[in-house]
Amino acid sequence: MGKEYRHFTLEDRCTIARLREGGQSIRQIAAAMDRAASSISREIKRNTGAQIGYRPAYADDLAGSRRWQGSRMERNPELRELVLNQLQTGWSPEQIDGRLALEKATLRISYESIYRFIHTQIRRKTDYSWRHYLPRGKGQRGYTRRICKPIEHIKKRVPISERARYIENRKQVGHWETDLLHLSKSGATVLVNVERSSRFVMLAKQKSKHSALVVEQLQQWFGGMPPTMRRTLAMDNGTEFFLHHQLHTSGIKTYFCKPHSPWQKGSVENMNGRIRRFIPRNTEPNSFDNQDIQALASKLNTTPRKCLGFKTPAEVFCKHLQPLHFKCEFTSPHTRG
Numbered sequence: 001m002g003k004e005y006r007h008f009t010l011e012d013r014c015t016i017a018r019l020r021e022g023g024q025s026i027r028q029i030a031a032a033m034d035r036a037a038s039s040i041s042r043e044i045k046r047n048t049g050a051q052i053g054y055r056p057a058y059a060d061d062l063a064g065s066r067r068w069q070g071s072r073m074e075r076n077p078e079l080r081e082l083v084l085n086q087l088q089t090g091w092s093p094e095q096i097d098g099r100l101a102l103e104k105a106t107l108r109i110s111y112e113s114i115y116r117f118i119h120t121q122i123r124r125k126t127d128y129s130w131r132h133y134l135p136r137g138k139g140q141r142g143y144t145r146r147i148c149k150p151i152e153h154i155k156k157r158v159p160i161s162e163r164a165r166y167i168e169n170r171k172q173v174g175h176w177e178t179d180l181l182h183l184s185k186s187g188a189t190v191l192v193n194v195e196r197s198s199r200f201v202m203l204a205k206q207k208s209k210h211s212a213l214v215v216e217q218l219q220q221w222f223g224g225m226p227p228t229m230r231r232t233l234a235m236d237n238g239t240e241f242f243l244h245h246q247l248h249t250s251g252i253k254t255y256f257c258k259p260h261s262p263w264q265k266g267s268v269e270n271m272n273g274r275i276r277r278f279i280p281r282n283t284e285p286n287s288f289d290n291q292d293i294q295a296l297a298s299k300l301n302t303t304p305r306k307c308l309g310f311k312t313p314a315e316v317f318c319k320h321l322q323p324l325h326f327k328c329e330f331t332s333p334h335t336r337g
Contacts, residue, residue: 008043008063013056016040020054072109073117079107083114087133156245160234160255160264167232173197173320174231177268178218180209180240181275188285190293191217192275194268199305200317201271203297205290215243219250227251229321234265274300 008016012033019029026044030037047059073080086096093111100108121130122139131139167175173195181190189209193202204217222230232253235241244254257264278296279288301314308316 008039010056010060013043013047013059016043017054017056020044071113071117071120073113076107079109082107083109083117084133087114090135092135154237154242154244154256156248156254157237157256158254160257163232163234163253163255167196170197172231173317174229175234176230176232177234177265178241179236179265179268179272180206180214180238181272181279182209182281183279183283183285184281185285190275190279192268192271193218193221194271195313195317196267198313198316198320199267199271199308200313201297201300203275203293205288205293209238209240211240211242214240215246218247222247222250222252234268236262236265271300 015033016029019032024032026040027037030040033040043059044054047062048054049058049062052058073083083093083096086099087093091099093114096114097109097111115134118130118133119140122128128139131137166172175196176193177196178191178193181192183189187208189206191204191206191214194200202221206213206217218233230250230252232255233244233247234255234257235244236257237259241256247254262269275296301317302312304310304312
């Protein structure tokens with residue numbers, strides 16, 4: 001009957017380290033563990049670090065590294081070719097694993113092993129083209145983009161759910177929604193400000209999305225209006241609105257939409273879609289100036305809207321301003337005639 005060999009486990013190595021620290025000899029340790037003295041001696045000699053000595057965890061990792069002969073895909077060219085061909089056709093590692101199991105193929109591999117093989121090739125060869133074998137093309141296992149949550153840093157933030165319900169019916173003027181329209185290239189942006197009842201829009205070209213520039217423009221707009229025309233302002237949770245609280249001194253209450261819920265400020269989102277007809281996302285920032293933006297605002301404000309009974313936003317907006325003796329400069333050409 002042949003001899004039975006068994007490898008030392010991490011628990012065995014912990015016992016060896018404890019008995020050695022207790023001052024016992026190799027023969028005494030071997031007797032206590034019912035193992036051959038030569039096995040104990042060989043274990044200590046092969047898995048002792050020059051700097052740290054014999055440590056169970058280090059010894060276990062060192063012994064495991066000697067036994068490892070590479071992944072199955074490295075050792076089996078036929079399996080490697082099969083898996084890579086399926087990955088190139090668009091199959092995911094899990095689909096390959098499941099299909100091989102369904103067909104009860106002689107060549108089998110788990111999807112975890114496939115992922116590990118691909119990411120190992122990326123690390124060893126510094127060749128990120130290997131990531132294209134994977135469905136999502138991720139070059140690092142377990143890496144996820146850090147999600148920025150500006151909502152956590154907005155001072156005096158009030159959710160739009162706390163805004164008065166009667167504002168939803170759009171019968172009272174003075175409730176606004178604002179947003180920043182971005183272009184594909186960094187630089188200029190367009191600040192959009194829409195009055196909910198009349199759909200009247202104000203536009204301004206901004207050099208950047210810095211919050212100081214945004215709140216300065218909003219203050220300039222609202223500063224020339226009577227209090228009844230500047231009641232509330234709704235916006236999203238972008239960093240460009242971090243200084244919203246500076247508008248409170250003008251009597252304006254500010255509210256923020258729920259994250260990823262742009263429909264809560266539907267008026268300005270609808271206006272953004274209309275503006276995109278004239279300023280697509282790929283527009284060059286230097287191809288237009290603020291004078292062009294004001295011409296566009298005038299065009300939008302003098303266009304009839306079905307929701308207003310085919311009146312123009314300028315006509316409805318100025319109708320509310322006339323009793324207040326507030327100057328209106330956005331009437332349509334037909335009205336001025």
